[in-house]
Amino acid sequence: MGEGNIQDIRKDYGIEELSKASVLDNPIDQFELWFKDAMKSEGCEVNACVLSTLDENQCPEGRVVLLKFYAEDGFTFYTNYQSKKAVQLARHPMASMTFYWRSRERQVRVKGRIEKVPAEISDVYFKERPEGSQIGAWASPQSQEIPDRAFLQERVAETKQRFAHEELTRPEFWGGYILQPIEVEFWQGRPSRLHDRIVYTREGEVWETKRLAP
Incomplete structure (x- = not known):
């Protein structure tokens, strides 16, 4: 079972705070603010996030992917279109991304609809990848059993x-997928587990914010 008791592992938070008054009107702008802040303190792979999808039995399945672009229309990542996640997205084109930046005691959850990005955009990004990664994309039958x-x-x-x-x-x-957000939640760790949570929900073209209990 290993040494120590997992129940005794604790961390008290409190380096920042978050309120409805402090966040920006648009969640993408708020995400950019936090992302750039995390880039200064988090180190490499600040763009790593957990992508969660639904399998054929409606069971959630998550894995870490790397965010490659974000803008007003959504969050883009790249993968094999024949992979397990791609098959799941074809069946149920909704997903969520979860970012955790330990150094800033922050988490962001993004939920929305998934679509493939245009082929020409995937072409441009593919050319920017290192040659080894380009070859790997061709060589790996992703998610399939190999000997x-x-x-x-x-x-x-x-x-x-x-x-x-x-x-x-x-x-x-x-190629690429873009997650088009319908809900974005920002979580800031606070003392005694009384964390700050601000969620943006989309009503037409307008984003509304609510504060949630921790």
């Missing part, structure tokens, strides 16, 4: 040979 790592290495070698004398273009089965 061993040697199988992947062989696929990588075959991909390198294939594109030795031609442009390494984006495979049609790989």
